[in-house]
Amino acid sequence: QSAHRAGLRSFIRYGWRWSWRIATFVTLFNAVSTGLSVYRNKSTIGNYASAGAFTGALFRMHLGLQGLAGGFVFGAAFGIPAGGLLMAMQKLTGETLQERRNRERRELYEQKLAEW
Numbered sequence: 001q002s003a004h005r006a007g008l009r010s011f012i013r014y015g016w017r018w019s020w021r022i023a024t025f026v027t028l029f030n031a032v033s034t035g036l037s038v039y040r041n042k043s044t045i046g047n048y049a050s051a052g053a054f055t056g057a058l059f060r061m062h063l064g065l066q067g068l069a070g071g072f073v074f075g076a077a078f079g080i081p082a083g084g085l086l087m088a089m090q091k092l093t094g095e096t097l098q099e100r101r102n103r104e105r106r107e108l109y110e111q112k113l114a115e116w
Helices: 002-040 045-059 065-093 097-115
Strands: none
Touching (some): 002 045
């Protein structure tokens, strides 16, 4: 029972230490990839690779130029499979986010045109 409590205490201590970092990383990754998708009006794996590279470089910037380059490469390497997985999941639903956004935009236009 004491070993269980010690494990729980260390999980809470180290879990808190890493949770805010992971939450910040995921928030930045999603913000950059969504921003690129909206700006370019298309969703590609390159958006996810760029978001991973930017976020990885930002998190390793404190290690100097080598850390910046390593974070850039590491982030891009993990952004590509993450983007591929997300795009595959969207394809499985039958409609990608871009197709949904275009459909909703077209429906809203037709509705406003009919009202006018």
